[in-house]
Amino acid sequence: MSTTPQSQIQTVLLFIAALMFGFGALVQIADQRDQSATPVTYKALKTPADIVHLTNPVEAVAYTSVVSLAPLPVAEKKQRFIALLLPAILISKQHLQQQRTRLEQLLSLSALNSEEQTWLEQLKSTYNTDSPAELRQRMVDLPNSLILAQAAIETGWGSSRFFVQANNVFGVWSFDPNEKRIMARQTRDGRAVFVKRYDSLLGAIEDYFLTLARGNAYIELRQAARHTQNSLELIKHLHRYSELGDDYVKRLETMIVQNRLRRYDSYQLSTRSNSVSQ
Structure with missing residues (x-):
């Protein structure tokens, strides 16, 4: 035709x-x-033996419930605790890196569509800033060893009630009666004290990153983190994290050095799907 x-x-x-x-x-x-993101397997613990053995690269496992590691021998307790926490740390850091990458992509555009603009506005709200430049500065990375040291101190290597009952790794308080939380045994000025309850350890780690990203007390930490990932340098800027002040910094240094935690700074998240049993 x-x-x-x-x-x-x-x-x-x-x-x-x-x-x-x-x-x-x-x-x-x-x-x-x-x-x-790398597919994440969510897993509830029944015994410490259920904790996935730590390898490098690290399997992407987020634990939704934990058990006390207090009964374990000291060396095993520390090993299990690191295997429990490090996956959540690396998953959270991957999420943060993806946010930073998309942010840079959007800020390089001359105009944003409605979906992109909504995403950017939500991110600015999450990080409590109206400035894209400030947003960049708040979204900083931190070394694994620093986070592990804080987690070990705050939970007593996985022994605290807050950790076991609420997946609360850093003793984060709750002031909102509408959020998930549990009551502390002690009171302050005669008033009940609550701490947040998280759905998983990953939730606790991501909230930790947001706390350090939004708090005015951590401006120096964020500035330093843009120039170094040496945990022994960065901990100097965490004196306001605890009421212990400079003594808290000394405890962090001892924790990092004595337990050789900086060896975990090079650990990476596995990029393959894992088949960890639920």
Whole structure:
């Protein structure tokens, strides 16, 4: 069947359009894959033996409930505790890196669509700032050894009631009666004290990063973290984290050095899907 030049042109244009559509779809899929996180397995513990053995790269496991590690021999307790916490730390850091990457991409654009603008506004609200420049500065990384040291001190290497009953790794208080929380045994000025209850250890770690990102007390920490990932340098800026002040910094230093926690700074999250049993 013969065709006119006009119909031939239309055919060619449709073919090109189809190719462009296919290419665009591939780009979109690839971009979605770049933004997607490593699949996370959520796991509840019944005994310390259920803790997945720590390897490098680290399996992406987020524990939804834990058990006290207090009965274990000291060396085993420490080993199990690190295997329990390090996956959540690395998952949270991966999420943070993905947020930073997308933020840089959006800030490089001349204009944002409604979805991109909504995402940016939500991120600014989350980090309690209206300034994109300030947002960049707040979204800082921290070394694994520093986080592990704080977690070990705050939970007594996985022995505290807050840790066991609320997945609360850092003793974070709750002032909102509408959020999940548990009551502390002690009171302050005759009033009940509550701490947050998290759905998983990952939730506790991500809330920890937000606390350090939003608090005015940690401006110096955030500034220093943009120049070094040496935990022994960064802990100097955590004197306001605890009422112990400089003594808290000394305890962190002792914890990092004596337990050789800086060896875990090089650990990375596995990029493959894991098959950890629930």
